[in-house]
Amino acid sequence: MFDLNGDGDVDCEEFEMVATLIRQQTSIGSRHRDHANTGNTFKGVNSALTTYFFGKDLKNKLTIEKFLEFQHQLQREILSLEFKRKKPDENGFITEADFAELLLAYAGYTEKKKAKKLKRVKRKFRDHGTGISRDDYLDFFHFLNNINDVDTALTFYHIAGASIDQATLKHVAKTVAHVNLSDHVIDVVFTIFDENMDGQLSNREFVAVMKNRLLRGLEKPKDTGFIKLIHSILKCAKETKPVLLDI
Helix, strand or coil: CCCCCCCCCECHHHHHHHHHHHHHCCHHHHHHHHCHHHHHHHHHHHHHHHHHHHCCCCCCCECHHHHHHHHHHHHHHHHHHHHHHCCCCCCCEECHHHHHHHHCCCCCCCHHHHHHHHHHHHHHHCCCCCCEEHHHHHHHHHHHCCHHHHHHHHHHHHHCCCCCCHHHHHHHHHHHCCCCCCHHHHHHHHHHHCCCCCCCCCHHHHHHHHHHHHHCCCCCCCCHHHHHHHHHHHHHHHHHCHHHHCC
C-alpha cells in the first residue's frame, strides 16, 4: 500500500503521501487538521516517526524488516507500561490478582462476574503467591499474538475428546506459539477460567476473552477507515515476515 513504485521499499515521499490520504479520510485526521493545537502535536509525532523511519535527512528507505521491528518494539513498550501501572514490588513482580485484572481488562464481563473471578484468584494465591514477572507477562502476550492458531489447536483437542488440562495448554503454547509459559502463569490462567475447579479449561470462553484482550476494546472500530487500514497493513506484514514477530 505504501510502496507506490513497487521497488520493495518505502521512501519518505511515499510514506507522507499515503499518511496524508489517511488523515483526510478519518475522523482522527480531520480533528487534527481542523484544530491548530492538536494539529501541532500530531505534526510533532509524525515528524519524529518519519525521522525514525527515514533518518534525519529523510533519505533512507523503510524496509519491511524495519517496520516489523518497530511494531515489535511498540508492542513491548505498551505491554511494559501496562505492567508498570500495577506497581511491581522491589523484585519486579506483580501479584496474581493484578495479572488477572490485566487479562480481564476487555473481557466484557459484568462487574459481578469479573469480581467473582478475581476473588477466586486472590483466595488461592493469598498465602503462597509468588507473583508474575515482566518476562512472564511478555511471554503470555506473545502467546496471545497466536491466539487464532491456539484456538484451532484447542478445538481439535476438544473434538478428539481430549481434556484441556494445564499440561495440554503448556504443550499448545510451545508447539503453536513457540513460547514456554511458566507453570505458575498457567496455574493462574486456570484459576481464572476453570469455573468448577475440575482442572479442565473452558477453551471457548478462554479463547473469546483472550481475543477481546488482544483487540484492546477495538473490536468495534471508533474510526473505521483508520483501524481497517492499520489492520490490513499489520496482516500483510505478518504474512510476509512472520518470523520477525517473535518476542
